[in-house]
Amino acid sequence: MQINKTWVVIACISFNIGSISYAFVSNSMNNALKTLYIVFEISKDNQSFFAGALTSSSYVGAFFGAILTTFIKKYHTGILIADICLFVGSSLLIFSDIYTFFIGRLIAGVGCGICAVCQPVFIRQFSPTSMYSSMGGILSTVFSFGYFLTMLYGVWFPTTDNITSPDQLNQYFWRIYFFVGGIPSLIRIIVMKTIYNFQTPIFYIQNNQDDKALTVLKKIYQSSNYQELLENIREQSQTQNKQVELGVTIRKHKKQFQFGLFLMFIFQFCGFNAVVQYSTQIFNDSQTQKTAQFLSFLISVLKWILYSFAGTITLKYYGRRKPLLAGLTLMLIANFGIFLFSYLNNDDMIIVFIFVFVFANFSSTGPIVPVYMPEFVPQQLISYCYYTFWFYSIIILLVFPIAIKNLGMENCFLFFAVITLLGVVIFYKYGVETMNKTNQEIYQLFKKNVTDSLVQMIQ
Numbered sequence: 001m002q003i004n005k006t007w008v009v010i011a012c013i014s015f016n017i018g019s020i021s022y023a024f025v026s027n028s029m030n031n032a033l034k035t036l037y038i039v040f041e042i043s044k045d046n047q048s049f050f051a052g053a054l055t056s057s058s059y060v061g062a063f064f065g066a067i068l069t070t071f072i073k074k075y076h077t078g079i080l081i082a083d084i085c086l087f088v089g090s091s092l093l094i095f096s097d098i099y100t101f102f103i104g105r106l107i108a109g110v111g112c113g114i115c116a117v118c119q120p121v122f123i124r125q126f127s128p129t130s131m132y133s134s135m136g137g138i139l140s141t142v143f144s145f146g147y148f149l150t151m152l153y154g155v156w157f158p159t160t161d162n163i164t165s166p167d168q169l170n171q172y173f174w175r176i177y178f179f180v181g182g183i184p185s186l187i188r189i190i191v192m193k194t195i196y197n198f199q200t201p202i203f204y205i206q207n208n209q210d211d212k213a214l215t216v217l218k219k220i221y222q223s224s225n226y227q228e229l230l231e232n233i234r235e236q237s238q239t240q241n242k243q244v245e246l247g248v249t250i251r252k253h254k255k256q257f258q259f260g261l262f263l264m265f266i267f268q269f270c271g272f273n274a275v276v277q278y279s280t281q282i283f284n285d286s287q288t289q290k291t292a293q294f295l296s297f298l299i300s301v302l303k304w305i306l307y308s309f310a311g312t313i314t315l316k317y318y319g320r321r322k323p324l325l326a327g328l329t330l331m332l333i334a335n336f337g338i339f340l341f342s343y344l345n346n347d348d349m350i351i352v353f354i355f356v357f358v359f360a361n362f363s364s365t366g367p368i369v370p371v372y373m374p375e376f377v378p379q380q381l382i383s384y385c386y387y388t389f390w391f392y393s394i395i396i397l398l399v400f401p402i403a404i405k406n407l408g409m410e411n412c413f414l415f416f417a418v419i420t421l422l423g424v425v426i427f428y429k430y431g432v433e434t435m436n437k438t439n440q441e442i443y444q445l446f447k448k449n450v451t452d453s454l455v456q457m458i459q
Contacts, residue, residue: 002222003128011196011219012123012135016142018079018188021086022115023146024181025108026054028093035174053102054109055397059390061085061113066383068114069121073206076199078118080192083185085111090182094175104178111185117386124374125200128220133315133435136371144307144367146184151300153177205234249380255446259430260377260385266423267365268392270331271338271416274400275357283351295351299358306362314363319435320372327364328424331357335417342410350409375434376442 029036061082068078089108092100120139127135201220204213213233214226223229250257283292314323337353377385403412432445 003131004220004222005131007219008127008131008135009138012127012138013142014188014191014196015079015123015126016119016139017191018083018086018115018185019119019139019143020146020149020184021083021090021181021188022112023143024150024184025086025090026112027147027150028178028181053105054112055390055393057106057109058113058116059387059394061110061115062117062383062387062390063113064110065114065117066387069117069379069383073203074199075118075122075125075203076192076197078114079122080189082111082113082115082118083189083192085114086185087182087189090179090185093178093181096171108182113390116389117383120370120374121379121382122200125202125379126220129436129438132375133371137315137367139370140307140367141304144304144362148300148304150181151297153180201230201233205230249378253378253381253443255430256376256378256443257381257385259446260373260382261388262423262426263369263373264385264389265392266328266419266427267369267389268396269416269419270328270361270365270423271335271357271413271420272361272365273393273396274412274416275354275361299355302355302358303362303366306359307367309363315368315371315435319433320368320375321431321433323364324368324372324431325424325427327360327368328420328427330360331365332417332420332424334360335413335420339410339413339417342408342413372434375437376432376446378439 064081065078068074068081085107089104089106089111092104092107095101095104120136123135123139124132198212198216201213201216204210204216210230214230217223217226217229217233221229283295334353334357337356338350341349341353373385374382400412430446432442434442434445437445
């Protein structure tokens with residue numbers, strides 16, 4: 001059966017345009033910390049509160065995303081709702097009112113949470129199995145491009161070293177900066193309501209809308225027997241529908257679910273948010289504002305390049321297990337390096353190991369986990385894994401500034417190093433390769449891998 005690859009790739013890129021807004025909104029405060037202090041008098045101590053506002057509401061968004069993916073199963077609709085929140089939230093950030101700014105962050109955060117849950121599952125169900133690695137890579141590449149644009153814009157962010165009042169600022173620059181973050185979401189709303197206004201074939205089949213399912217399948221595949229293809233998908237969807245009760249699904253896929261929850265824990269507590277979200281603040285504390293902006297921009301360039309490489313090369317040729325294990329090991333080294341040189345008060349070496357961490361994360365866990373998760377975690381359970389991801393993210397964003405102030409950076413990164421070491425050990429024992437595997441094959445791999453590991457431990 002021949003796949004219409006050109007149409008699938010273009011459609012997948014279109015589905016991912018809104019990821020630029022997701023990335024932009026998530027990271028936009030980094031470049032504007034000193035400007036926000038002048039406009040809204042948001043002190044360093046309160047910056048984590050406003051950064052945490054988006055993450056906290058993302059937790060709410062992930063909850064609604066869980067409902068949409070688990071019960072309603074309208075992933076296309078979920079993405080549209082996410083885009084509306086991202087665009088409206090970004091639009092509210094242009095006003096010189098701290099309460100409106102806060103509300104805008106909350107609304108945009110809801111959009112981030114829904115997008116994080118619905119988008120990977122939609123891409124997973126929409127993409128043919130043989131193309132999923134590449135399509136998942138597009139998601140990572142587009143997201144990293146949004147991060148790159150955020151930091152590129154930040155390079156030209158006016159310095160505020162000699163500015164003491166809002167009247168001295170360029171009032172248009174920072175307003176436009178926050179507003180443009182919502183434009184890709186607006187574009188995706190238009191595209192997905194006109195050109196690509198459809199749910200997944202499985203959704204239509206499960207709701208007895210075979211005519212609509214065939215319309216989508218004819219765009220994806222070039223086949224002489226679409227009816228046979230339709231029946232094969234129907235058989236798969238009926239197998240999924242037999243797992244009606246959540247408890248039954250959890251018991252059957254207990255190991256996969258536990259491993260998914262573990263992966264989300266490691267993803268956050270390896271130091272990811274602490275480094276990525278607070279790297280600009282760390283640079284500002286030890287470098288000039290211009291140097292800090294340049295270093296932040298350099299991180300965004302690395303992210304775009306590494307995400308793109310991981311999405312197009314690593315996922316396709318090296319799979320998931322080996323790159324993730326290598327990335328976790330390198331992050332362990334980076335965390336220990338930041339701990340050591342924080343203790344020695346060597347700012348230059350701290351920056352070096354921040355970039356080592358960035359390289360490791362952006363070439364492994366960052367782009368690969370969003371593709372890896374939908375492959376081994378059952379559809380009914382994946383939203384709960386992402387839900388815990390945002391919960392852990394809130395903890396890091398709210399607690400890290402307090403911890404670094406009271407315990408010191410060295411002790412915080414020693415904690416991250418210990419957690420990452422735990423992640424390396426557990427992933428080495430239980431992580432499986434899922435590339436180009438069916439759901440049943442992955443289930444058997446997890447079952448066999450866990451059994452073998454227990455036997456080895458007993459012996």
